Amino acid sequence: MLALTAGQAARGDRVQVAAVLDGPQPQKHAFLDALEVERTVIALPPRAYGRERQAIAGLCARWRPDVVHTHGYRTDVLDAGVARRSKLPTVTTVHGFTGIGGWRGRIYEYLQRRAFHRFDAVVAVSRPLVTLLRNDGVAADRVHMIPNAYAPGLFSARDEARAALGLGDGFIAGWIGRLSQEKAPDVFVAAVDQLDGISAAIIGSGREAPRNSPRVKMLGQLSDAARVMKAFDVLVLSSRTEGTPMVLFEAMAAHVPVVATAVGGVPDVVSENEALLVPSDRPDELARAIAAVRGDPAAARTRAAAAAKRLATEYAVGPWVERYAAVYRGVL
Numbered sequence: 199m200l201a202l203t204a205g206q207a208a209r210g211d212r213v214q215v216a217a218v219l220d221g222p223q224p225q226k227h228a229f230l231d232a233l234e235v236e237r238t239v240i241a242l243p244p245r246a247y248g249r250e251r252q253a254i255a256g257l258c259a260r261w262r263p264d265v266v267h268t269h270g271y272r273t274d275v276l277d278a279g280v281a282r283r284s285k286l287p288t289v290t291t292v293h294g295f296t297g298i299g300g301w302r303g304r305i306y307e308y309l310q311r312r313a314f315h316r317f318d319a320v321v322a323v324s325r326p327l328v329t330l331l332r333n334d335g336v337a338a339d340r341v342h343m344i345p346n347a348y349a350p351g352l353f354s355a356r357d358e359a360r361a362a363l364g365l366g367d368g369f370i371a372g373w374i375g376r377l378s379q380e381k382a383p384d385v386f387v388a389a390v391d392q393l394d395g396i397s398a399a400i401i402g403s404g405r406e407a408p409r410n411s412p413r414v415k416m417l418g419q420l421s422d423a424a425r426v427m428k429a430f431d432v433l434v435l436s437s438r439t440e441g442t443p444m445v446l447f448e449a450m451a452a453h454v455p456v457v458a459t460a461v462g463g464v465p466d467v468v469s470e471n472e473a474l475l476v477p478s479d480r481p482d483e484l485a486r487a488i489a490a491v492r493g494d495p496a497a498a499r500t501r502a503a504a505a506a507k508r509l510a511t512e513y514a515v516g517p518w519v520e521r522y523a524a525v526y527r528g529v530l
Contacts, residue, residue, distance in 0.1 A: 199215070199229070199269060199521045200229070200232050200233065200234075200349075201347060201348070201515050201518075202518075202519065202522065203215060203233065203234065203235045204234045204235070204516070205515050205516070205519035206235075206351070206519060206522070206523075207235050208519075209441045209519060209520075209523070212214060212399075212493050213235040213236070213524075214235065214236045214237070214238065214493070215233060215235060215236070215237040215238070216238050216240060216253075216254065216257055217229065217230060217237055217238070217239050217240065218240045218250060218272065218273065218277075219239055219240070219241055220240070220242065220243065220244050221530055224448070227421070227519075228421050235251050238257060240253045240254070245355075245517075247276055250276060250277065251276060251277065251280050253259065254276075254277045254280045254281070254333065255280050255283075255284065258280065258281055258284040258286060259284065263286060263402075264286075264388045264526070264530060265285070265286070265287050265288075265289055265526045265529060265530065266278065266281035266286050266287070266288050266289070267288075267289045267290070267291070267526075268290045269290070269291050270293075271292065271306045271309070271310035274310050274313045274314070274317075275306075275309045275310055275313050277288065278313065278315070278316070278317065279313075284513060286371050286530040287318045287319075287321045287526075287530060288316075288317050288318055288319075288523060288529075288530060289317060289318060289320075289321065289526065290314065290317050290319075290320055290321065291321040291322075291323065291344075292314070292320060292321065292322045292323065292331065292416055292441075293323055293441045293442075294323070294324070294327065294439065294440060294441030294442075294462060295307055295311075295330075295439070297370055299373035302361050311334050314331060314334065314336050315335065316333075317340065318340065318529040319340055319342060319525050319528060320336055320340055320342070321342050321343075321344050321522070321527050322341060322342070322343050322344075323343075323344065323345055323346050323416035323442040323463060324343070324345065324440075324441050324442050324466060325343060325463065325466060326461025326462055326463065327343075327462075327463070328341055328343045328507075329442060342521075342525050343517065344521050344522065344525070345442045345445070345463060345467070345513065345518075346441075346442040346444060346445035346513070346518075347514060347515045347517075347518035347519075348444070348448070348450075348451060348509060348513050348514075349515050349516070350451055351424055351425065351448070353424070353425060353426075353427055353428050353451075353452045354392070354423060354425050354428060355428065356424055356429060356431075358426045359425070359426035359427070360407050360429045362424055362426055362429075363399060363429050364415075364417075365397075365399060365415070365429055366397075366414075367459045368395070368396075368397055369395065369396050369397070369400065369492045370396075370397050370399060370429065370430055370431055371386075371390060371397070371398045371429045371430065371431065371432050371457075371495040372398070372399050372400075372401070372427070372429065372430030372431075372432065372433050372434065372454075373386045373398065373399070373400045373401070373402075373433075373434050373435075373436065374378050374400075374401045374402060374423050374424075374427075374433070374445045374448075374467075375396055375401075375402045375435075375437075375443075375445060376403070376404045377400075377402050377403055377404030377405065377406050377407050377408070378404045378405065378406045379438070379529055380437060380438050380439045380440075381402075381406075381407070381436070381437050381438075382403075382434065382437055382459075382478070382479070383400060383402070383407070383408040383481075384406075384408040384409070384480075385436040385438075385479060385481050385484060386398070386400070386408070386414075386434055386436040387408040387409060387411050387414050388481035388486070389436070389481040389482075389484035389485040390411065390413050390414055390467055390485070390488070391411055391413060392481065392482065392485040393485050393488060393489055394437075395396065395492075396413070396416070396488065396489075396492065397413055397414075398411075398413055398414045398415070399414070399415045399417055399429075399430070400414060400415070400416050400417060400470050401417045401418070401419070401420050401423045401426075402418075402419060402423075403418055403419040404485040416487075423445075424445075424448040424452075427448055427449055427452040427453050427454050428448060428452050428453075430453060430454055431452065431454075431455070431491065431492065431495075432455045432456070432457055432488055432491045432492075433445070433446075433449035433454045433455070433456050433457070434456075434457045434458070434484065434488060435456065435457070435458035435459060436458075436459055436465065436478075436484060437458075437459055437461055437464075437478065438459070438461065438478045438479060439461055439463070439478075440459075440461050440462030440463060440464055441461075441462055441468060442462070442463035442464075442466070443461055443462075443464065446458065446464065446467055446468065447467075447509060447513060449504040449505075450468070450472070450502075450506055450508070450509040451469075451506060451509055453499075453502045453503065453505075453506050454502060455473070455474075455491050455498035455502045456468060456474070456500060456501075456502070457473065457476065457484065457487040457488055457491060458470070458473055458474075458475055458506065459475070459476055459477065459478040459484075460475040460477065460478075461478050462464070465510075466503055467513075468508070471501065471504050472501050472502075472504045472505035472508055473501060473505060474487040474491065474501070478528060489490065505530065
């Protein structure tokens with residue numbers, strides 16, 4: 199969202215963001231602080247869905263946008279229909295599905311997948327998502343595959359990053375993400391426990407924290423986790439399901455070797471030339487790949503350099519923004 203809106207504004211588009219936020223202090227949010235375009239905050243108590251739809255209708259009447267672009271199940275299900283009743287074209291980006299969770303998550307996913315049929319264009323960030331959408335019956339001419347892009351950021355030096363995180367010397371495997379079942383931090387911890395002489399750190403928060411391990415340091419949520427990426431000797435992505443994960447791009451940009459599960463859009467972003475890929479839910483294979491990075495650092499550096507080069511050539515922001523502009527022109 200940040201990269202897309204900034205890129206659209208840079209090409210001369212008028213961009214306005216409506217952010218629906220719950221909580222006691224909805225104006226205090228890292229996403230809002232980082233936005234470079236005009237934004238309106240719709241601050242509501244939880245489940246005030248009628249008031250939310252009224253607020254969106256008011257914005258549509260006041261702004262009269264050419265296109266309304268939603269992200270996520272809440273706006274896809276609740277708010278896109280308001281825009282359509284205002285005779286405005288609607289576009290959504292499908293970032294992925296957990297495929298896992300309780301009854302509430304399954305209901306949300308069901309409603310969102312039904313809602314895709316009503317959009318003028320549906321953007322999928324990976325090939326597996328394109329297949330899922332077409333299997334769901336979304337018209338092929340409305341489905342567009344546009345993998346995520348990456349806007350280069352700043353990285354702290356290795357020693358500075360380790361000091362900031364309170365990490366010592368030695369080989370450290372890093373994991374960054376939401377602590378949830380689909381991200382599989384439990385598989386990462388199980389893999390690390392099989393290895394001698396390796397420490398690990400997890401950055402993130404969520405409801406599915408893995409079991410405690412003396413080898414794994416839990417660092418909690420950081421507002422700019424990518425900045426400390428170079429603290430790690432390897433970035434491990436242990437997910438059971440994925441779209442096109444931004445943390446993968448961040449590791450590639452930082453020249454940090456990657457070990458990842460071959461799920462979702464990951465194999466489209468990196469091949470065996472750029473990372474070590476393993477099956478999901480296999481801590482033994484994940485452990486062997488982490489050990490391979492430690493055992494042959496020269497090969498790991500070669501893969502990391504190839505990954506950084508691929509990121510710069512295939513996932514630049516400029517062409518990505520233009521692909522979205524083409525989708526908007528199509529629905530108009």
